[in-house]
Amino acid sequence: VLDIRDILSGNQRAGARMIRLIEENDPMAFNLLKQLYPYSGKAFIIGITGSPGVGKSTLIDALIFEFRELEMKVGVIAIDPTSPYSGGAILGDRLRMQRHATDKDVFIRSMASRGQKGGLSLATKDAVIVLDTMGHDIIIIETVGAGQGEFDIANLAHSVGIVSIPGTGDGIQAVKAGILETGDIFIVNKSDRPGADMTCQELTMMINMRSNSETEWTPEIIKTNALNGTGVKELATTFLSHFDFMKNNGLMDSKIKELNSLYFQSLLKDLTLKKILLFMKDSQDCKEILKAIESHEINPITAAEDMVNKLWVLKTQD
Amino acid sequence: VLDIRDILSGNQRAGARMIRLIEENDPMAFNLLKQLYPYSGKAFIIGITGSPGVGKSTLIDALIFEFRELEMKVGVIAIDPTSPYSGGAILGDRLRMQRHATDKDVFIRSMASRGQKGGLSLATKDAVIVLDTMGHDIIIIETVGAGQGEFDIANLAHSVGIVSIPGTGDGIQAVKAGILETGDIFIVNKSDRPGADMTCQELTMMINMRSNSETEWTPEIIKTNALNGTGVKELATTFLSHFDFMKNNGLMDSKIKELNSLYFQSLLKDLTLKKILLFMKDSQDCKEILKAIESHEINPITAAEDMVNKLWVLKTQD
Numbered sequence: 001v002l003d004i005r006d007i008l009s010g011n012q013r014a015g016a017r018m019i020r021l022i023e024e025n026d027p028m029a030f031n032l033l034k035q036l037y038p039y040s041g042k043a044f045i046i047g048i049t050g051s052p053g054v055g056k057s058t059l060i061d062a063l064i065f066e067f068r069e070l071e072m073k074v075g076v077i078a079i080d081p082t083s084p085y086s087g088g089a090i091l092g093d094r095l096r097m098q099r100h101a102t103d104k105d106v107f108i109r110s111m112a113s114r115g116q117k118g119g120l121s122l123a124t125k126d127a128v129i130v131l132d133t134m135g136h137d138i139i140i141i142e143t144v145g146a147g148q149g150e151f152d153i154a155n156l157a158h159s160v161g162i163v164s165i166p167g168t169g170d171g172i173q174a175v176k177a178g179i180l181e182t183g184d185i186f187i188v189n190k191s192d193r194p195g196a197d198m199t200c201q202e203l204t205m206m207i208n209m210r211s212n213s214e215t216e217w218t219p220e221i222i223k224t225n226a227l228n229g230t231g232v233k234e235l236a237t238t239f240l241s242h243f244d245f246m247k248n249n250g251l252m253d254s255k256i257k258e259l260n261s262l263y264f265q266s267l268l269k270d271l272t273l274k275k276i277l278l279f280m281k282d283s284q285d286c287k288e289i290l291k292a293i294e295s296h297e298i299n300p301i302t303a304a305e306d307m308v309n310k311l312w313v314l315k316t317q318d
Numbered sequence: 319v320l321d322i323r324d325i326l327s328g329n330q331r332a333g334a335r336m337i338r339l340i341e342e343n344d345p346m347a348f349n350l351l352k353q354l355y356p357y358s359g360k361a362f363i364i365g366i367t368g369s370p371g372v373g374k375s376t377l378i379d380a381l382i383f384e385f386r387e388l389e390m391k392v393g394v395i396a397i398d399p400t401s402p403y404s405g406g407a408i409l410g411d412r413l414r415m416q417r418h419a420t421d422k423d424v425f426i427r428s429m430a431s432r433g434q435k436g437g438l439s440l441a442t443k444d445a446v447i448v449l450d451t452m453g454h455d456i457i458i459i460e461t462v463g464a465g466q467g468e469f470d471i472a473n474l475a476h477s478v479g480i481v482s483i484p485g486t487g488d489g490i491q492a493v494k495a496g497i498l499e500t501g502d503i504f505i506v507n508k509s510d511r512p513g514a515d516m517t518c519q520e521l522t523m524m525i526n527m528r529s530n531s532e533t534e535w536t537p538e539i540i541k542t543n544a545l546n547g548t549g550v551k552e553l554a555t556t557f558l559s560h561f562d563f564m565k566n567n568g569l570m571d572s573k574i575k576e577l578n579s580l581y582f583q584s585l586l587k588d589l590t591l592k593k594i595l596l597f598m599k600d601s602q603d604c605k606e607i608l609k610a611i612e613s614h615e616i617n618p619i620t621a622a623e624d625m626v627n628k629l630w631v632l633k634t635q636d
Contacts, residue, residue, distance in 0.1 A: 264622060270622075276586050307586060
């Protein structure tokens, strides 16, 4: 059996087993997380997001190198949003980060989606607690970006880096995808390609459209070339500056408060949804309602309202 | 006030008002949807997804043209995942589809996210019911792809087209993003660019890895150039073939069953989550728990379990 002391001592095998339990939704994971929680809250959590193909994994590989130069322990959680049908992760981004495999102060895991979107977000948060209590100074979460995905990362990380590449009209696309206001640091990777300066200008314009007050962090734009390491040292330093800025301006406290509240809300949702799904699976009532919806005998909205009112009752009200 | 007869007669102003009510989460929308539901279920629903910059809007513009040539009424819902902070849609994809603005048999709306991810998916489903009951033969839903977003579209559409462009390593990325098994038709747009054949080959390999039985639809790969219309007629025809294939093989019935069940499940979730959020906002209990979580007095998992058990009770069990 898994002992939380092994995780607290930073044992990588124990950490890996714990994350597998979380992925598999093992009830044991819940119990261990309860014990681990009091030791959490020390790590700085970075989110790295961007469309497929912008070079996130290579960039994170280079970032790990820079943080290691500063003698920081680094944990990485790569989110693999896999098929809703096949269930398992197909490719691990870890392949590209292989050179850190023998470094005992670097811990990299891919996490696979097991259906529920909210579930993956919650599982990632749980994994962050594990990596945090293992003693990592920096935790990097990598997600496939563009679109709804980003909202999750802003709910999980202290600082969010959005990676784009030149020549894809990312400025306008960023606004469309709503990621602009989520980003703390904008990274223009593959910056040796034509159009890099144009992309930076677009991003600058977009950032200037945001109404930043003096007490807020003004997003930075950093040009990188992850393949040869150009700009990555500056990127690492900028993330650490953002961390300091938040701590010195009281923003860290409110950020932590916000993330805690969102985590609690996710837990409430998750526990309630589990009850709903279990109910839908077993209930004869529910099967009959679905049949009646199919034959257009009843409309699904009325049916759902009736069912929710029938099933759940608020026991206490204050 | 809005009368469902105006929607059923295909009045575009009534349709637009109804969708605004849905976006604004107006209780009136719920009532009207209940009345509309019995008239729904006639349209063929196409999902078009892909990373930002692959040319989805231009492609849909060209697709509308082809479906109009076949004298079909076409509705489009463009999903604008906007910032969780600012609330409103910034850019409408409709701008690019302007040439259909005066066609009374083409109806195009952008829908903005109002926070909740599940909420957007549900709102889109509601909008589909509106466009369906307005008498559109084809409804196209456009979403920013890559990543978790796709899972939604497979839950909403009868047929899913995934758009990629040459030279972005989309094959591997598609597997990573888990979208391979969601796609019914793979569209290689901007196919005049170098590498188009390579992308098609990658996609063919990926599709061959899927274990398709004879009763299943084998995904098609179509090369297009939306800007000059190349391949778009073939694409339109292929979507219609997929529709016929599903009807002739009994797949349509099971698809409709599945989508109905998912819709009912979303409604149950949505109604329950509304209760949770309302509770979190008002409850003094909840505020105290959040404080205790912050000070690490209690762990959030135990707190959430206690709260769910305290709040909700299953009234009936069968």
